[in-house]
Amino acid sequence: MSLNRSMVAGSILMAGILAFSLYGIGQIWASSKNQTDPLYVEECGSCHLAYPAQLLPPRSWQIIMSQLDDHFDENAELDTESRQAIEAYLAEANQSTNGSYRKLRRNLGKQTPLRITELPYFIHEHDEIPSRLIKANDKVGSLSQCNACHKSAEQGNFDEDNIFIPGFGRWDD
Amino acid sequence: MKTGQTLLTLCLAGTIFISISAGQINADRGKQLWYAKTDGRSCTSCHGDNPANSGKHVKTRKNIKPMALSINPERYQDDKKIEKWFFRNCKWTFGRECNVQEKADILTWLSSQ
Numbered sequence: 001m002s003l004n005r006s007m008v009a010g011s012i013l014m015a016g017i018l019a020f021s022l023y024g025i026g027q028i029w030a031s032s033k034n035q036t037d038p039l040y041v042e043e044c045g046s047c048h049l050a051y052p053a054q055l056l057p058p059r060s061w062q063i064i065m066s067q068l069d070d071h072f073d074e075n076a077e078l079d080t081e082s083r084q085a086i087e088a089y090l091a092e093a094n095q096s097t098n099g100s101y102r103k104l105r106r107n108l109g110k111q112t113p114l115r116i117t118e119l120p121y122f123i124h125e126h127d128e129i130p131s132r133l134i135k136a137n138d139k140v141g142s143l144s145q146c147n148a149c150h151k152s153a154e155q156g157n158f159d160e161d162n163i164f165i166p167g168f169g170r171w172d173d
Numbered sequence: 174m175k176t177g178q179t180l181l182t183l184c185l186a187g188t189i190f191i192s193i194s195a196g197q198i199n200a201d202r203g204k205q206l207w208y209a210k211t212d213g214r215s216c217t218s219c220h221g222d223n224p225a226n227s228g229k230h231v232k233t234r235k236n237i238k239p240m241a242l243s244i245n246p247e248r249y250q251d252d253k254k255i256e257k258w259f260f261r262n263c264k265w266t267f268g269r270e271c272n273v274q275e276k277a278d279i280l281t282w283l284s285s286q
Contacts, residue, residue: 048233
């Protein structure tokens with residue numbers, strides 16, 4: 001009887017440990033999925049930085065992903081398998097980082113912008129930067145190159161204390 | 174899907190093998206294609222004039238690592254990746270896809286750099 005009981009207790013303990021470690025692995029997996037999905041970085045980070053998912057609403061990503069053969073005058077076509085995996089990643093990452101830079105999605109109404117650089121809040125935040133620091137700046141070129149100025153852009157961080165414009169320096173306003 | 178890809182790779186490898194054994198692969202022709210200008214565009218628009226140096230995407234200015242195999246041994250490891258970029262870049266540069274011969278010539282030249 002007592003042997004039986006300790007076996008039951010033992011199994012419960014084992015099950016608990018197993019569940020706990022599975023949970024831990026799940027957590028690590030979930031957090032690693034957040035910004036650095038290797039497939040996303042490989043496929044969407046070769047021509048420009050892999051834009052963090054929270055910067056556009058889900059419906060924008062859906063349209064972008066559905067017309068990769070005509071992607072801002074480039075061909076970014078993918079095989080079906082990779083495309084679907086990236087669509088799933090974007091939808092999930094978008095949800096798990098829903099709170100960050102919410103402001104970017106303000107005043108969108110029914111619009112479905114295909115560029116982050118067209119979002120009203122984005123334009124508002126960047127309209128004071130003189131164009132000689134952007135277009136005429138060989139190290140920047142256009143506002144689409146977030147990582148030229150936002151030093152932790154790849155990690156999804158656009159905070160003001162992390163901005164350094166090449167040829168100008170730290171930005172304090 | 175998997176078998177399709179394997180078959181494709183085999184076909185490609187087979188064609189390259191046949192061309193090699195027939196002595197048809199020509200690195201010089203590959204080099205000419207690499208530098209050929211079509212309406213102001215060429216492979217060097219993004220990869221730069223010297224394959225031993227880094228290039229820069231003509232539109233986004235993102236850095237592109239050197240294409241010369243001797244400098245960058247990570248190059249040309251994955252058939253799927255090679256095919257994907259040949260497809261995109263030939264279309265962008267020449268306005269058409271490259272054929273197997275052209276791809277083999279270019280790859281041979283780049284790999285010898």
